[in-house]
Amino acid sequence: PPGEFVPRDPAKLTCPGGMAKLKRKIQVDLADGTKASDWEVSCIDLFEFPGGGAPPRTNVDISGARGSCAGKGKRLCTRSEWRRACGGTYPYGSTYEAGRCATANEDGTPGSTSAAGAKKGCRSPSGAYDMVGNVAEWTSDGAVNGGSAFKNAADGTCNSSSRRVGGASYVGFRCCVDAK
Numbered sequence: 001p002p003g004e005f006v007p008r009d010p011a012k013l014t015c016p017g018g019m020a021k022l023k024r025k026i027q028v029d030l031a032d033g034t035k036a037s038d039w040e041v042s043c044i045d046l047f048e049f050p051g052g053g054a055p056p057r058t059n060v061d062i063s064g065a066r067g068s069c070a071g072k073g074k075r076l077c078t079r080s081e082w083r084r085a086c087g088g089t090y091p092y093g094s095t096y097e098a099g100r101c102a103t104a105n106e107d108g109t110p111g112s113t114s115a116a117g118a119k120k121g122c123r124s125p126s127g128a129y130d131m132v133g134n135v136a137e138w139t140s141d142g143a144v145n146g147g148s149a150f151k152n153a154a155d156g157t158c159n160s161s162s163r164r165v166g167g168a169s170y171v172g173f174r175c176c177v178d179a180k
Contacts, residue, residue, distance in 0.1 A: 005030055007038040013179035015043030018051065020126040021179060022084050041179040044077055044085045046128050047116035048135060048172045056116055056135045056172035062164075065138045065173040074175035079139040079161065081176050086131035086146065086158035091124035096153040101133030104152040111149040113170070124158075128174075132156045135172035138164075144171050 010023040023041045030036055048056035049068060060068065066076050077085075088094050091101070098106045101122035102114050117129040124131050131137075133156050136144040143163055147156025148170035154160075164171065 005036050005038075007036065008041060010039045010041045010179075013041045015179055016177065018046055019043035019177070020046055020085060020128055022081055022126060023179075024084060042081050042176050043179050044081055044126065044128055044176045045074075045174040048130055048137065048174050052117040052129070053115050056113065056130075058113075058135055058169050058172050059167045060138075060171070060173065061167045062138050062142055064167065066140075069173070069175035072175060074177045076138060076140045076173060077176035079141050079143060079145065082131075082137065082139050082145050082174075083158055085124060085126040085128045087124040087126070089157050089159065091122060091128070091131045091158065097121075098152070101130065101156070102149045103133040103147065103156045104150055106152070108152065113149045131158060135170050138171065138173040 015021045021043055023039050026038055026040045027035050028038045050057055069076050102111055102119050104111050113134050123129050132146045133149055136146055136148045139145055143161040145161040147160055150170055
């Protein structure tokens, strides 16, 4: 019948190349006052901007990050998308493993950033690299997430975020789009 709600089928929605599909079930309010289940499906870059094998772009404030994503026909990821792509506590599991990602050394000595995707063991279940370590990443709410090469165990997790005013040498970003 006309006006009948038809939920999205995540299997039929696709992402551009170089992006991972993120999906989550949501509740929507229908015109008749009832609720129904639907899917929110978006896509996230597998690598920090500008892409795999390149050094992450840093020293960019949030408006510069938004503009860079828009220039590629994308947008800055929401924190919810970013965290879903990252995984649990760490992209690779629930226990910190020194050396898996580009983070500080075990003694707290800052590490160094590397080309996006260089740490093959720092890959999340969604397929995204460097969600923790390397460079912290802007999300659309003005927070930076995941820690950087200067952070380790407690500060470099999928759940860590902090507010910033401007960019820094250890802050980058990645982009998202809605699946089509």
